Amino acid sequence: MELFLVALAMTVLYRIARALFRLAAGRRERESREKLLKDAETGRPGTAEPARWFGSMETPAVNGYSVPGGLVYVGEKLLDYSGFNDPCLLNPSLRAVSGFSPSVPLPEQRLHYGKMTPEQRGAYLSWLAGGRNDPDAALPYVFLFFYGLERRLMVDAQRGAVSPEERADIVLEILRLLQIYGEHRAFRGHAANLLAMEWVLWGIPDDRPGYIDFTDRYCAEPFAAVLARYASLDRPIPAETALQWLILHPEQGLKTPARRCPDLFRKLFSLRYAEKYGEGMVIHPNRTPLTLTYRAATPSLGDRLRIRIPGLPNPFILTAPVKKLAALAAGCADDLDGYSRFLARGGSPESPEAAALLPAELLTGAPAGEAVRERLFRLCGGNPSMTDTGKILAVLGQTPPPKMNRKRAATLADTLGSFNFGMAPDPPIHGFPPSHDGRIALFSPRAVPSGREEFDALTALIRLGSLVAQASGEASEGERRVVEEMISSSDALSPEEKRSLFALALWAFSVPQGAAGLRGILEPLPEETKRSLGRILGTIAAADGRVDPGEVRAVGKLYGYLGLDGGQAARDIHAAVSGTASSARSEEKEGFSLDMDLIRLRQEETRHVNGVLREIFSSAEENALPAQEAPERDDILAGLDDPHRKLLSDLLKRETWRREEYESLCATLSLPPDGALEILNEWAFSSAGAPLAEDGDPVFIDLSLAEEVLSHGQQKDENPAP
Structure with missing residues (x-):
């Protein structure tokens, strides 16, 4: 019984082994047949004919199709990195059927010449034979051709097998294809990448x-x-x-x-x-x-x-x-x-609202900027012209502020500068802001002074001259022309800089000027400088050939600030009148005329005292000094007594005060309204070089200036020295 079981087991094992052997043999046979089929289709190694590259001057023939312009591989064997034939290879041993359009879509998974159907091969060859310029051709055919160009540059050229002339031909062909098929994102990207890589590898870096x-x-x-x-x-x-x-x-x-x-x-x-x-x-x-x-x-x-x-x-x-x-x-x-x-x-990108939202650097050249520039030109025609800041801000698409303080004016000036327009006064250039009513002189182009000495001296002279000229109630044309002649006769200024000063003179003689802060600056000056300033002011007051009592009083007040004899003011004005009266009378019918010798004399005196003039009216920002230790809060208010400190504290609660409200505050503190405001302005000038308040109805308070002054003391307290 045992022998029988052993024999049965051996028989079963034998039959199983034979079945497995037959199964393996069949699998090897099938794989062999599949391999032979693939080799026949793709040209895997064996006795296949190696491929050849055809240049742009050659015309290979494939399955009855001529390919003008070459730039293709033709043959039976062109291996890729995996050991199979390259997809771009035109294999003449593979059948191609004619009569099919290259515009028929081609599945991307068939993007291999050896794996195409005979009909698809015929369509591809017809596209090549037609010069590769059919705009309706399916994009996979374009990519299949591009594969060959890519291989030629990135494989053959790396081995030194491609001449510079041939690389140039390939580049030209890619550029030509981009003109026809560049709307396709993928092809455009791959073509751009190949062109860039070709230049990086073989082009001239610079x-x-x-x-x-x-x-x-x-x-x-x-x-x-x-x-x-x-x-x-x-x-x-x-x-x-x-x-x-x-x-x-x-x-x-x-x-x-x-x-x-x-x-x-x-x-x-x-x-x-x-x-x-x-x-x-x-x-x-x-x-x-x-x-x-x-x-x-x-x-x-x-x-x-x-x-x-x-x-x-x-x-x-x-x-x-x-x-x-x-x-x-x-x-x-x-x-x-x-x-x-x-x-x-x-x-709309051309609207004022769009311009208001653009950074200042972009206003030039942007559609919104060009529209704004045209509107600004209509306001002034390029020449100095008085206008309201409200109109300018409307052109810029901005809302007018309650008042035009220094910071807002500087921002506006920089914005106008980006359009190549200027304004007067321009805080960064002239050193002070416009008055709170917001009127300015608009002109073009804006000019940043190349040399400050002469420009700053004339800037301050314009303000002093307008202050004297307005003392009679209204500045005369002759008084303004004294200043304008000094500007015109300057050899140190460019035409653009002179235009900026002409605009400033137009503004200064059109807008009421104030004398706040002058006493503290003028009193310490040397005697010779004081006398020069006095003669300059006398010349301006006498420019119209007459002596107005108001002007004499204004010059006398300034003489008092200078520590000069008030009676000397009248004598200096009369002396100046005697130098211009004859000329004025002789030209009375033709218009006002000036004694140019007198102008030149006063211009020399202006240059002589230009440092003083600069100090009088230039802002703290324009005359930046080395950083100094911040004063204590008590030191900042040291120039004010208790009633004026209380008045200051009350005024800083808001920006505008009706005149009757301001006078009521002064009455409760037993302070004269005019004198109290002058003391506060003197205090502000001594600390920051600008007035705190603008007198009138309403009274304007520069809160940003006050914050700047008072913050110095706070910084000292909050950051004590170690």
């Missing part, structure tokens, strides 16, 4: 062709070589290149305003980049060598083809420079956010 487009994200890798060259040579990186570094960086991105308003964002970034880095940021080379990863369109090169660039560092591993650029770009985008949202809501 001669970038115009067709290279590093704004395309497909070109991030070749762009790294451009950036690396700046680093290796310690060259400043231009703003455009720095921004592109940020855009193409894999860990960075741009905010919505930058994408919605790309042109304005690029301009703003370039301006602020230049302001911060001058010619450009400099990054120093690191020790990591640059290896570019070429992401090919053709599957024959694999997912990534790595190309090492000798002698160049890898800048994309640096984090600190990118963070700085990202912060700068974020700030630009944030400043464009309001404008961007305005456009998103359907607002």
Whole structure:
């Protein structure tokens, strides 16, 4: 029984082994048949004829089709990285059927010449034979041809098998294809990447062709070589290149305003980049060598083809420079956010509202800026003309403030300057703001003085002269012309600087001027300087050829500030009149005339005392002094007694006071209204170089100036020395 069971088991095992053997043999046979079929289809090694590249001057023939312009591989064997035939290979041994249009869609999974149907091969060959210019051709056919160009440059050229002339032919062919099929995003990106890589590998570094487009994200890798060259040579990186570094960086991105308003964002970034880095940021080379990863369109090169660039560092591993650029770009985008949202809501880019939302740097050249510039020109025609700031702010799409203080005036002046318009007075240029009623002189172009000495002296003289001229109730044309002649005869000023001063003279002689703060400045002056100032003021007062009692009193008051004899004021004015009276009478019918010798004399005296004049009317900002230790709060108020301190405290509660309210405050403190305001203005001038209050009805209080003055003492208290 046992022997029987053993024999049965052996028989079963034998039959199982034989079945397994037959199964394995059948599998090997099937695999062999499939392999033979694949080899026949794709031209895997064996006795197949090696492929040949045909240049642009050759016309190969494939299955009865002629391919003009070449630039294709033809043959039976062209291996890719996996050991199979390259998809781009035109294999004449594979059947192609004619009569099918290349515009018939082709599934992307069939994007391999050896795997196409005979009908699809015929359609592809007909596209090649037609010059590769059918705009209706299916995009996969274009890519299949592009695969061959890609292999030729990235494989054969790397081995030195491609001449510069042939590379140039391939570049021209890619550019031609882009003109026909460039609307397709994927093809445009891969073509741009191949063109950029070809230039990086073989082009002249300092001669970038115009067709290279590093704004395309497909070109991030070749762009790294451009950036690396700046680093290796310690060259400043231009703003455009720095921004592109940020855009193409894999860990960075741009905010919505930058994408919605790309042109304005690029301009703003370039301006602020230049302001911060001058010619450009400099990054120093690191020790990591640059290896570019070429992401090919053709599957024959694999997912990534790595190309090492000798002698160049890898800048994309640096984090600190990118963070700085990202912060700068974020700030630009944030400043464009309001404008961007305005456009998103359907607002017009040419409206004043749009201009009001733009950063000042962008007003020039933007549609909104051009519209505003045209409206501003209609207000003044380019020549100095008096206007209200309310009208200007309306043109800019801004709401007029309750009053025009120093900070608001400086902001307005800078905004007008961005349109190449100027205003007088201009706080950054003339050193003081306009009066609280907001009237200014508008003109074009704005001019920043190249030399301050003569300009500042004449600026202060204009204010002193207008102060004297208005003492009679209304300034005369002759008195204004004295000042204008001094401006015109200056050889040290440019025409633009003179226009700025003419505008200031127009404003100063049109708007009532005040003398607040003069006493404390004029009293300490040297005697010779005081006498020169007195003669200048006398000349202006006498400019109309007559002596007005009001002008004599005004000059006498200024003489008192100068510590001069008040009676001398009348004598100086009469002396000046005697020098102009004959000329005035002789030209009475033809208009007012001036004694130019007298003008030149007074101009020399003006130059002599220009430092004093500059000090009288220039602002603290324009004459920045070295930082000094902040005074104590009590020291700041030391010039005020208790009633005036209480008045100051009450006035700082709001910006405007009706005249009767102000007088009521003074009455409760037993203070004379006019004298109290003059004392407060003298106090403000001694601390900040500007008046605290503007007399009238209503009375305006400069709260920002008071905050600035009082904050000095607070800073000292809050930050005691260790």
